[in-house]
Amino acid sequence: MRPMSGDHVTEAVAGCLAVLRKAIDRDWRSVRAGRVEWDCHTTAVHVADDLVAYAANLAGHAQDAYVPFALKPDEGTDNAGLLQVVEATGALLAAAVATAPPGVRAFHPYPFRSADHVGFAAMGVAEVLLHTHDMAEGLGLPYEPSAELADSVLATIFPHVRPGPEPWSTLLWATGRGELHGRAPVTEWRWHNNLVLPTERLVLTGVRPAAARDLVLDGDGGFDWIEGGPEQGTRDAARMLLTAYEAGVHRPEFTTFALVRAEDGRAVGALGFHGTPDEDGRVEIGYNVCAAARGRGYATEALRALARWALARDDVRTVHARAQAANTASQAVLTRAGFDPVGAIDDRLVAYELRS
Template identity: 60%
Template sequence: MLLMGGDRIDEAVAHAAKVLRAVADRDWNVKAGGLDWSCLKTAEHIAGDFVFYAGQLTGRAADTYVPFEIALDEGTGPEGAIEVIEATGGMLAAVVRTTPRGVRAYHPYPSGAADATGFAAMGVAEVLLHTHDIARALGADAEPPADLCEAVLSHLFPHVPPTPAGGTPWTTLLWATGRGTLPGRAALVPWRWHNPLSLPAGPVVLREVTPAAAMDLAAGGTGGLTWIDGGPFDGTRRAAGMVTKAYFAGVHRPMWGLYAVVRAADETAVGGMGFHGPPDENGCAEVGYDLAEAARGRGYATEALRSLSRWALGRPEVTSLLAVIEPTNTASQGVVTRAGYVRLPDRDANHAYGLHPA
């Protein structure tokens, strides 16, 4: 399973410590590969990221970075730097494990916040990539386990096409972060990772489902969520399968896939909602949704659809939204009507509803 958490941080730190200890007897004052920092400064940066990410979560930073930084004591050498990476990595892993689900803290990409799994993924990415930078300068190999690279890619780089034939998840991650090349792909400059979007919707919150979570849902798992009795419903699992298929086909676009509808009061997932894909050439995006039976009749779907529609219509590439509903599904027709959608000509014997910007 590719979901992110404290165990992934522990695994990445153990890998980094093993790689770095093998070159601890070399000169760490040389520049790390591809960076302007020395190897020792790069190690300090890894530890600083761990503490910084932990501080964002424990401080519940809402709209800025917590104003502090860490530095190695003067005279610290390679072995001491590795010990600091291990210690600070353990701090972040502990914070990730104990941060309540739903807590989000400031991080600029792409929407101003990330949850504990997002900070875990960023911490894993930082230690893997900067360990590579150090090892590259010192003439050592730093390739991590493939499943660890796949977990980072599926969480932070959902926009990156899957590993091509002849490549590995590690070479794909290096390409995705401007550190390597892949046959048939232009250099990715600039590069940026993606943290899942979260949209408030009254009593519920829409949480973007990562490809990793979608794979788990499609396979019968929970997607890392706590579900209401009877959930997730069949439509949510089918939508997760669509995200998974699009991801492996290289056509998945972040924010235009599946969202979990999560009850804000207790962080219980009650359904799924999202898009059938990005807007088409005319700027139309099709929406779909379902709720577990135990969550119906409470207005959750209507509030979630209003929020998701408002967000989508605020995007410059969107000109309209479409919902196609079976004629017998009167409850779903009521949801779109209450959310402001209007009846359109039928589509293949199904009722169609549309919404345009005000």
Template identity: 60%
Template sequence: MGGEQVRAAVEHCLAVLGAVADREWEGTKAGRLDWNCRETAEHIASDLIAYAGQLAGRPTARYVPFEIDMAECENNADLLEVIRTTGVLLTAVVQTTPRTVRAFHPYPFRAADREGFAAMGVAEVLLHTHDIVEGLGLPASAAVPPAGLGLCETVLARLFPHVRPGDDAWATLLWATGRGDLPDRAPVTEWKWSNPLHIDAERLVLQGVHPAAAADLAEGGTGGFDWIAGGPVDGTRTGAGLVFQAYEAGVHRPEWAMFVLVRKEDGLAVGALGYHGAPDEEGRVEIGYDLVEGARGHGYMTEAVRALADWARERGRERGDVRSLFAVVDKSNLPSQGVVSRTGFEKVSDDWGDGGQTGEQAGEHGEHFAYELRLRA
């Protein structure tokens, strides 16, 4: 998701709305919104410039407090010119902003990167174009986004990772934002963007992997990350595949999934770390991790596991859904045993079987140690 997608969404909007610029917008309600069609067009432009401003200024605690004044727009064509201009601005900022940059956005973890702002911009343009089309009484097909760039699929995977994808991505996006109905799914009355969680450590940033990136990693790509030589490793690709499977099944919970470890000094990815799912009924959640060979021996994984544990501990205090972290380590993997030991895990089994049981329960000799880190009593 980048500048090309923003440009395509804006061009679609201009083509659709340009054909009805001679209609009465100010006196016509925009679909299910409380705004009229003119106000909705103004909102599109305001969103585009706001996202460009956030990404350019990179504030960390609030929105940059500026607005654009469209009082001098005498007609609908003037409004479309403002949308065109603000779309160009967001496109340019997205294309020139480094991948590691984050700026304030409230949902849900108070920050977004260039892909997040691009995706939010695309979604605002597509959805509000639909609202205006619906308000003006045009056929619903007039607002359907162009095929080829996968705009709706990527917006869903990037901003709605908790939503099970459907056969029709546009229909699913409309449903997820309270604009349509889908068979066997309850109507949506409230919704918010869901940008990935980033956890800050000393030398690393643990960057949440959204389903679109997970699919790319699983299929042999980079997931949008710049990796050191030799990465990503097979374990990362396997984990990413499980993330995407959970997304397709509608059970993906982004904060309990996978993170790529990005080195602050150069922005390169050195490994991956993550949960094997949400906490169970006892509040226990299993973790797994791996490093690219060239990054081993520098304490990166110890630092990353500590950061992940600190986040889980704080989460447990706030919501009470996690009590401990659990790790299963091969008996021959001394470096991995060192990681869990240094980060406070205690060995709870010397004989853990491959089936998630002790060797005695599994009926065979366990080839792993099991460790647990209690986060609270």
């Protein structure tokens, strides 16, 4: 699966235009757009407004709020003109995504108040796919985007949604637009961008299911790795994440994080949770650093930051970690990060814990 990109935005917009041009002579103001409360004209304006707003936030590196403007078509703009606006704003977002500097993030409220270029691409594609569905439904037109587009959206910004038999029907169900066998109807929903946690020298960057899938398939997950990376431990962690996602038990905040150096944007290792907190508020954490980056304190710095973040939550009271009994370097990392030894697990492993 390719990481979400400007090409995906372009593909989604092209599909939207192809469908809606079939009804260009209809009165869109008199037709409700599927299950939403807007007519088709208002919905098309909304799509264009979202596309240009995402482009502006990403290109302008907005940090605290949306760039303060709104799109308003000229008075009397007909359907053909409106589709031209959608096409142009889609091109603006595609260009903003394609030219965004590596690692740049900009404001979006859900749920961690920022998104990277991959997130903005996925949100733009989601807006286009879902609202094209709404308008096509209202106008009585058949519409179904490619399975890859729908799957990419799900695995990028719906990490909490268990994949269904078909990506498009799953995305419609996840956004309250359809039914899925064996699952209750969805009445409220939000997408989820990935969490990032900056430290002094690193940016702990949450790995999405889409990136985890690529890592499992021997890809780079969309990260620029230093020599020797990613190591097998990172791929194993990605496999655990992907298994949880496919089972529908993955929570996007309790994920694997790539350790990205702030100075050059290169990934030097990974750190993450082995699952969600249990009923006693205990969560397990693991980590690895590429051989070329060891001995510089990256693991300790990252471990301190992620453990501090976890223990600040109401649902975490203990962070648990394991180290091989023969690996004194790993045990030293845990000790420097504030963890206390709590005994041997077996003849190979020792346990450490940090409590709130």
